[in-house]
Amino acid sequence: MSDRLLGAVCVVASAAMALAAQKYAAAISYEPVGPRSFPLLLSAAMCLCGLWLLLRPTAGWETFRGVPWSATALCAGAVLAYALLFQWLGFVLATALMALPVGMAFGGSWKQSLAGGAGLGVALYLLFDKVLDVVLPIGPITALLGGY
Numbered sequence: 001m002s003d004r005l006l007g008a009v010c011v012v013a014s015a016a017m018a019l020a021a022q023k024y025a026a027a028i029s030y031e032p033v034g035p036r037s038f039p040l041l042l043s044a045a046m047c048l049c050g051l052w053l054l055l056r057p058t059a060g061w062e063t064f065r066g067v068p069w070s071a072t073a074l075c076a077g078a079v080l081a082y083a084l085l086f087q088w089l090g091f092v093l094a095t096a097l098m099a100l101p102v103g104m105a106f107g108g109s110w111k112q113s114l115a116g117g118a119g120l121g122v123a124l125y126l127l128f129d130k131v132l133d134v135v136l137p138i139g140p141i142t143a144l145l146g147g148y
Contacts, residue, residue, distance in 0.1 A: 010050025018043040038134075071105035078102050090139020091128075095121030 021039035082098035089097070099117025104110060128134040 004054055007050040007053030007055075010046050010053065014043040014047035014050060017046070037132075074105045075102050087137050088139065090141055091136040092118075092121035092125050092141055093139055095124065 018040055021036050021043065024036040024039065078098050078101040082094055085097070086094045096114060096117035099120055100110065100113045103113025103116055108116070125136060128136055
């Protein structure tokens with residue numbers, strides 16, 4: 001029952017977030033995407049996840065959707081550390097390090113998890129930086145890239 005309640009809260013919160021994002025506009029149009037795009041994309045993803053929680057059958061108490069609570073707590077801790085270290089480590093490195101415990105929590109080896117996180121970090125960085133023209137922190141990798 002708590003899953004369905006969380007799903008309903010996510011759907012309502014995503015609708016409120018989408019309404020609030022409608023007012024976002026840059027004073028000067030310097031980026032092709034604009035400040036409204038990311039909150040709208042995030043609210044759409046949040047709404048879909050909330051609907052999934054509302055409509056999916058409930059798992060047992062010892063697990064959350066078939067995943068042990070310890071793995072869920074590990075993932076939550078990894079995302080919290082990611083948020084705290086994001087600016088300091090930069091997008092690529094923080095994403096790779098965040099994917100390590102998350103991948104291992106879902107049964108991957110540390111090598112697979114680290115390789116997947118590094119690939120994900122680089123691919124998403126290139127997508128946001130080159131395609132969507134969104135500025136992300138590079139962090140200490142700047143020295144390796146020669147001052148990029």
